[in-house]
Amino acid sequence: MSNFCIAHIEDSLGNILFLTNTGAFYQENDSLIAGSGNTYSLSTEVNSCKIPVLKNKYYLFFNTGVSPGHIYYKIVDIEANGGLGQISQTYFLTGSGESYSEGLELIRIPNTNNFWLIVMQSNYGRLKRYKIDENGLGQAETIYDITEFNINTQRQGELDYHNGKLALAGCKWNEPYGNEVIVFDFDPNSGEASNMNVFDIYKAFGAEFSPDGSKLYVTSWYKQWDNFHQIDLISHFHFLLNK
Secondary structure (H helix, E strand, C coil), X not given: CCCCCCEEEECCXXXXXXXXXXXXXXXXXXXXXXXXXXXXXXXXXXXXXXCCCCCCEEEEEEECCCCCCCEEEEEEECCCCCCCCEECCCEECCCCCCCEEEEEEEEECCCCCCEEEEEEECCCCEEEEEEEECCEEXXXXXXXXXXXXXXXXXXXXXXXXXXXXXXXXCCECCCCCCCEEEEEEEECCCCEEEEEEEEECCCEEXXXXXXXXXXXXXXXXXXXXXXXXXXXXXXXXXXXXXX
């Protein structure tokens, strides 16, 4: 398989069903899935989940990776084509005139087979959700309007969820460079975001929570800068770890 693996899907026993890199979808034996092609080679993130109540079918959500930052999806049937798998055509998830952050996050609704897909519409500063359940893929709903500062060009950063916290690293690609890391409380049952906190980290890009969700680790866009940070989400103190 060329390039690197971005995402994979496992069965209940931990066996890999299929995986994807920046250009195509593959079976666990490294064979190309029919219909995969090389349709999204600029993607920086791919998220996947099983389609509720439909056997052997999965949603795959991915971005363009660059401005204007659209989000698309495909459907993979791992048992089609004589067990070799089949990928559907590409569908637009977001409107062609809209811009979205690179990051996107799938969050399982507790005690169900349903999910929230969370995306950030960067040209309006709107955190949005899509519900995925037995009725399929729902409509976009805005769950938080960010009006405290201008997020218009912040579309490069990571979205991450863990243990009731949702983070967006809001790196701006162009001048003036963005500094914002945004952390929300997120209720996985209701799909609601609240209590936004903003942290100032120069050129923030990557974000990952600690196992207990009490800390957020953030990396900056370029390695020559002080680029590894820890945010204590209890005290709200920010530490530079590699100065």
